Amino acid sequence: MSTWNIRKAGVEDLEEVVRLRRELMRIFGGLTDANAAAWEVATRRYLSTALPGGRFHVWLAFMEGKAVxxxxxxxxxxxxxxxxLSGLEGYILNMYTAPAWRGRGISRAxxxxxxxxxREAGLARLWLHASEEGRQLYEKLGFAPNPIALEWTPEGA
Incomplete structure (x- = not known):
């Protein structure tokens, strides 16, 4: 069985991030053939400044040399x-694994x-909105339901 490599994405990974986000947006985000071109332009523009500026952090999992x-x-x-008291939080989004690679522990990793x-960045709370498929994983990792989302607080925060 193949193993995966995970690394934090940089601007050099922009096209891989766009490709995976496109797959996700087609499923959950209302992306269609009619609005895809404008979405891609806007997404590339956002990522080109947000990734190096620390406004958006992305991790990619690679299997057989391809981001999956x-x-x-x-x-x-x-x-x-x-x-x-710190007020520092994080919103998790764009959790996506290509269908052929699901069930191998990649999302957990x-x-x-x-x-x-x-934890290292001092974020005292993480929250997300979960699909039904993802909810069980997040709850196993310590996220708990609140009235609007799932929430996780690191120990000692």
Whole structure:
């Protein structure tokens, strides 16, 4: 059985990120042939500044030299709350594994990379909106339902 390699994406990976996001957006994001060209232009423009600027972090999983899965994190800051003094949080999005590569633990490995990064970056809370397919994985990793999303708080945060 092949193993995968995971690494944080940079601008040099822009086309791989666009390709995987395109697959995801066709399933969940309303992307159609009619709006795909404009979406790709806007996505490339966003990624070309957001990836190097740290506004969007992406991890890619490679199998047999090809990116087959991705995960994304948008860090942001809110005003401090009583139980969340730093205000630093992250929103997880674009969790996607190509169908042929599902069921091999790639999404779990991507999430663990993302969560380790969040701890190191001092993000006191991560949250996401889960598909029914993904919900079980996130809950096994410690995410708990709240009224609007699933949420995870690192130990000691």
């Amino acid at each position: 899965a991705c995960s994304g994190l948008v860090p942001f800051e809110r005003p401090p709350a009583a139980n969340h 991507l999430m663990k990379e993302l969560m380790a990064f969040a």
